[in-house]
Amino acid sequence: MSDIEHKSEDTIPFFPDHVRTEFFVVLGILAIVVIIAIAGLIKPVGLEEPADPLNTPLHVKPEWYFLSLYQILKKIPAMVLGIQGKTIGVMLPILLLGLILIWPFLDHKPDKSRRVYWVRMALVVFTIIFIIALTIWGEVS
């Protein structure tokens, strides 16, 4: 447990100063919510045909945030290194999530300089671009 020691001129009190800024952020989000509500009244989210277990549609797509994983699963070859491709496609996101979960225990040395920020930023940007590319690929295919 390490309480960061701040000089008093570097801080603002939580209430009311910090709460006030948070309040304005919340107001901004609420404005967006109202815009969404008006857009929803003009053009409702809508529904497709009712569910029919006997009638499989041609293209089944998950939500966009699962689309990249689904695309990996679709495009992976049937057999990779003697393991079924499907198993790899399923286990890959689980293992990645496990890696992310225990990441602080793997990368535990304190940062020395700001340069690591840029390394990690590059990593994040690369990952996000990769995911977006897979999502677009899945959306158009």
Add this chain to the structure above:
Amino acid sequence: MRYFSLKRFGMLTLLVIAAGLLIFIATHAHAHPPTLPKQPDKSASPNWSLAEAVSFSPALAITPPPAAQEPCLSCHILGENKGIWTPLARWILFGGMGLIFILGVYRSASTWVTRSPWKSFTNRAVGWVDERYRISEPLSKILKKPVPKYALHWWYCLGGITAFLFVVQGITGILLAFYYKPTPEAAYASIQYIESQVYLGAAIRAIHHWCANGMIVMCVAHMSRVFIMGAYKQPRELNWVSGVVLLILTLVFGFTGYLLPWDQRAFWATTVGSEIAGGVPAIGNLALVFLRVGWNVTGETLSRFYGLHVIIVPLATVAFMGAHFLMVRRQGVAKPL
């Protein structure tokens, strides 16, 4: 002390009369006396001259008989069918009187204890609670906790925005749950009902739909910010772990909520999704049967997803969110290099 006095007796009599009047008005009085349509007298012979006159004056002929009105006191008091000005004037008049009354009660209660110095009722109420439970000192400590100035950059807001979107999702979700029916027969129709009949239903559903997507985007953005700045390092490992759990819970929210409209897209996305879960080695079939409640996606699956989406995942999210916030609160916002 005299228990009987003319003054008391008179007051009591007035009260009884007033109460009696009130009860009488509430039960008997009609705003409009009921005007029932006159029953035609069948015994009399037809009045041919009147019939002729009626047939030549169309305005008289098409006038319908007065309908039996439902006299209703509350409608009368609210001034229904009287345009805008009458009810407005009544609201202003009686509302103003009510406000003056409440203010008077507040002022009276504030000066109730006449010997001690004057304090407002609010101060008295707070003091009463504080005297018993001693909350003002820890509360002011919580509220006065200094926040570093660097925490005002916009990228520190992303986590808070996610939390606020969760609140929005909770509120709109409760509103949707009032009308949604989680059975395969009624689910689709209830969504249609929400979108077309329920007052502002389409807006509520649109907010719930788009803010769900926004919440996932904000989760990932917050996570990226924390990762880039290395804020997950010692001593904040568990903050990161609880945050990843919250991301997983958000994705579970998305997955379970996607089935609820019970349309083709929802049904087949769930079918494929649970099939993918079935591909996990060793525990695949267990996961598949847990998700689908059987080997196929049926009404049981819908009930299970509804239960997960509405009760279990929100409870878990609130618990982990509380832990997340408490940890941030205890350790302060991580200092950037």
